[in-house]
Amino acid sequence: xxFPEALSCPLPILSHDTVxxxxxxxxxxxxxxxxxxxxxxxLNNTLEKMEDQAILDNPGGRIAFSxxxxxxxxxxxxxxxxxxxxxxGTVNDIAxxxxxxxxxxxxxxxxxxxxxxxxxxxxxxxxxxxxxxxIQIVAGDTKVVNRGSCDKLFINTSGFGFVPDNVHISAxxxxxxxxxxxxxxxADHGMAVMTTREGLSFQSTVESDTAGLNHLVxxxxxxxxxxxxxxxxxxGGLATSLNExxxxxxxxxxxxxxxxxxxxxxxxxxxxxGIDPLYVANEGKLVAIVPEDIADDMLAAMxxxxxxxxxxxxxxxxxxHPGVVALKTGLGANRIVDMPVGEQLPRIC
Amino acid sequence: xxFPEALSCPLPILSHDTVxxxxxxxxxxxxxxxxxxxxxxxLNNTLEKMEDQAILDNPGGRIAFSxxxxxxxxxxxxxxxxxxxxxxGTVNDIAxxxxxxxxxxxxxxxxxxxxxxxxxxxxxxxxxxxxxxxIQIVAGDTKVVNRGSCDKLFINTSGFGFVPDNVHISAxxxxxxxxxxxxxxxADHGMAVMTTREGLSFQSTVESDTAGLNHLVxxxxxxxxxxxxxxxxxxGGLATSLNExxxxxxxxxxxxxxxxxxxxxxxxxxxxxGIDPLYVANEGKLVAIVPEDIADDMLAAMxxxxxxxxxxxxxxxxxxHPGVVALKTGLGANRIVDMPVGEQLPRIC
Numbered sequence: 289x290x291f292p293e294a295l296s297c298p299l300p301i302l303s304h305d306t307v308x309x310x311x312x313x314x315x316x317x318x319x320x321x322x323x324x325x326x327x328x329x330x331l332n333n334t335l336e337k338m339e340d341q342a343i344l345d346n347p348g349g350r351i352a353f354s355x356x357x358x359x360x361x362x363x364x365x366x367x368x369x370x371x372x373x374x375x376x377g378t379v380n381d382i383a384x385x386x387x388x389x390x391x392x393x394x395x396x397x398x399x400x401x402x403x404x405x406x407x408x409x410x411x412x413x414x415x416x417x418x419x420x421x422x423i424q425i426v427a428g429d430t431k432v433v434n435r436g437s438c439d440k441l442f443i444n445t446s447g448f449g450f451v452p453d454n455v456h457i458s459a460x461x462x463x464x465x466x467x468x469x470x471x472x473x474x475a476d477h478g479m480a481v482m483t484t485r486e487g488l489s490f491q492s493t494v495e496s497d498t499a500g501l502n503h504l505v506x507x508x509x510x511x512x513x514x515x516x517x518x519x520x521x522x523x524g525g526l527a528t529s530l531n532e533x534x535x536x537x538x539x540x541x542x543x544x545x546x547x548x549x550x551x552x553x554x555x556x557x558x559x560x561x562g563i564d565p566l567y568v569a570n571e572g573k574l575v576a577i578v579p580e581d582i583a584d585d586m587l588a589a590m591x592x593x594x595x596x597x598x599x600x601x602x603x604x605x606x607x608x609h610p611g612v613v614a615l616k617t618g619l620g621a622n623r624i625v626d627m628p629v630g631e632q633l634p635r636i637c
Numbered sequence: 638x639x640f641p642e643a644l645s646c647p648l649p650i651l652s653h654d655t656v657x658x659x660x661x662x663x664x665x666x667x668x669x670x671x672x673x674x675x676x677x678x679x680l681n682n683t684l685e686k687m688e689d690q691a692i693l694d695n696p697g698g699r700i701a702f703s704x705x706x707x708x709x710x711x712x713x714x715x716x717x718x719x720x721x722x723x724x725x726g727t728v729n730d731i732a733x734x735x736x737x738x739x740x741x742x743x744x745x746x747x748x749x750x751x752x753x754x755x756x757x758x759x760x761x762x763x764x765x766x767x768x769x770x771x772i773q774i775v776a777g778d779t780k781v782v783n784r785g786s787c788d789k790l791f792i793n794t795s796g797f798g799f800v801p802d803n804v805h806i807s808a809x810x811x812x813x814x815x816x817x818x819x820x821x822x823x824a825d826h827g828m829a830v831m832t833t834r835e836g837l838s839f840q841s842t843v844e845s846d847t848a849g850l851n852h853l854v855x856x857x858x859x860x861x862x863x864x865x866x867x868x869x870x871x872x873g874g875l876a877t878s879l880n881e882x883x884x885x886x887x888x889x890x891x892x893x894x895x896x897x898x899x900x901x902x903x904x905x906x907x908x909x910x911g912i913d914p915l916y917v918a919n920e921g922k923l924v925a926i927v928p929e930d931i932a933d934d935m936l937a938a939m940x941x942x943x944x945x946x947x948x949x950x951x952x953x954x955x956x957x958h959p960g961v962v963a964l965k966t967g968l969g970a971n972r973i974v975d976m977p978v979g980e981q982l983p984r985i986c
Contacts, residue, residue: 309983313873313977313982313983314877314977315877315977337808338808338881339734340703340730340733340734340869341702341733341736343701343800344700345700346695346697346698346799348697350692350693350694351692351695351740352690352692352693353693353740353742353775353776354689354690354691354742355742355778355793355795356744358780381690385692391700391702393702394704395704395793397706397708427702427704428704431706431791431984432983436785437708437788437984438708438791439787442787444706444793444795446704446742446776446795448702448797450695451692458686458688459686459687459688460686519689523662524662524664524667528663532687627664628662628663628665629664629665634661634782634783635780635782635783635786
């Protein structure tokens with residue numbers, strides 16, 4: 289996927305081919321790994337100081353702070369890998385508040401024996417995702433655990449940004465009449481991971497939608513700061529996000545079933561595996577709840593952004609059935625879309 | 638250790654005794670775990686909103702941001718556990734900049750099958766450490782991986798605080814004549830973990846020194862904001878911190894060997910295992926580099942704080958041997974204290 293970058297940036301020469309316990313010990317080997325693998329890719333004025341904390345300028349305004357840990361299996365999948373997923377995931381959690389994501393920390397847990405070639409590919413992918421989002425990686429930590437004590441590598445990203453004064457997005461802001469806009473197709477990420485894991489193949493590969501959505505959010509806020517609620521429906525899928533909105537605001541949500549976009553091959557994968565796309569993780573989609581009078585302008589602005597080109601109004605907020613999400617099916621019935629009980633897809637992100 | 642808290646706070650009634658994959662899926666079981674295990678212990682106005690990001694007031698001033706991941710094995714050890722270690726570790730990394738630690742995120746990776754009783758004990762210990770430090774846990778994430786894909790649990794904490802305008806602490810600030818103050822005995826944490834792991838026992842138990850040092854730092858800044866450099870010598874021990882200071886400031890460091898305090902039982906454990914206490918992780922100690930003219934007042938203030946009562950001046954900064962840390966031994970020789978190459982003690986924090 290990233291062949292041009294990979295070719296222009298070969299694996300640096302290191303004293304070992306694979307990660308050793310000593311690479312996590314804070315000594316000379318740790319420094320070699322940091323200096324050759326991490327710093328050249330993530331470098332900025334703050335990180336290069338190599339203090340135990342990043343000291344950052346503060347433009348003022350409320351701070352949006354978020355954390356997420358990534359344990360996806362497999363670590364490479366069509367459309368992305370654990371690296372860009374880890375950057376985009378926290379970028380998106382910050383962006384959903386309307387904040388501009390500014391600063392990120394990265395915490396690695398590496399399994400002894402992990403090939404440096406693998407780590408380097410993932411770090412290149414993180415570099416690319418961070419640059420696309422315009423976020424700086426300013427703090428990091430690496431631990432190495434014995435072989436068998438973790439599965440290849442896990443990544444935590446935490447970060448923050450600053451919320452514009454006129455933006456007040458919250459799950460508890462929904463009011464009857466609001467429109468529900470989805471930025472694109474559902475279930476791409478979860479089904480990309482799942483079909484890779486199960487070895488299923490389709491005429492066209494099911495690809496993850498992993499992407500940073502902060503530029504899309506900026507375009508939306510340029511239309512109006514009056515976005516009531518917004519979320520990126522990751523674990524638990526759209527169904528979970530909407531149920532949380534309905535519960536927090538004590539309103540009902542009515543979905544127009546036939547409007548929810550799902551790619552043909554994704555739909556096929558869902559059918560084979562018996563999975564409802566409403567419950568599958570997305571990693572490059574958002575759902576926004578906006579007042580009816582700005583819904584069309586918001587939709588138009590979203591469609592002008594790459595990450596919103598398939599945006600569509602999929603439903604509305606109602607004062608009927610408070611706390612309940614309902615979906616009109618093709619046959620005219622109105623089925624309840626409940627919270628999932630548990631895991632359809634373990635280790636999806 | 639925490640019997641009073643443990644008795645007053647029994648494990649809540651849950652639908653399972655152990656962690657299931659479904660507890661990491663963002664559905665109803667995830668919510669049960671969050672509502673019964675995490676929220677009651679970590680609750681504050683921000684966390685209870687349960688948004689995907691915390692929205693935080695911003696008092697202004699430079700931001701000190703840090704991240705750390707904890708993989709210590711065993712997860713319980715004399716003097717502490719992975720929970721208070723994870724809180725104190727990031728509190729201390731923030732505090733070493735002179736900032737008051739304010740906000741923390743917690744990211745858990747849980748192994749399927751982990752007893753909830755274990756998780757609950759750890760969460761109680763995190764609650765206690767966070768309250769002692771006066772820091773709020775405002776964001777969290779939990780992932781569950783299949784049995785065998787991680788070792789019980791790993792915890793990432795990331796957090797930040799605000800640096801007072803008149804404080805400018807940095808590894809590159811050292812000048813010849815500065816005094817080096819150590820806040821107490823060396824190697825307690827590393828040797829507590831190591832002796833537990835190796836099943837060694839001594840007449841008195843070797844206990845970890847895990848503690849939040851932010852109140853000690855506050856007392857020190859009340860004496861003078863002119864602290865040149867400060868660090869909590871964790872992985873790699875005091876030797877690594879001092880080598881980083883010497884390198885960043887291009888000065889020499891001369892230690893007075895016989896002044897460095899090590900508890901009797903810790904020294905015994907180090908001798909049996911062939912480990913130099915200068916290289917062992919501490920989790921409740923700091924080393925501060927201060928101008929000579931304020932060193933005595935600083936030392937006195939430190940001795941008045943529980944976490945600095947054994948503080949001692951252990952050396953000075955010199956313009957001889959730039960970049961090199963040297964230690965005068967009892968026999969009058971001056972040996973070089975180099976950076977460690979790698980791992981003496983894997984999975985110590």
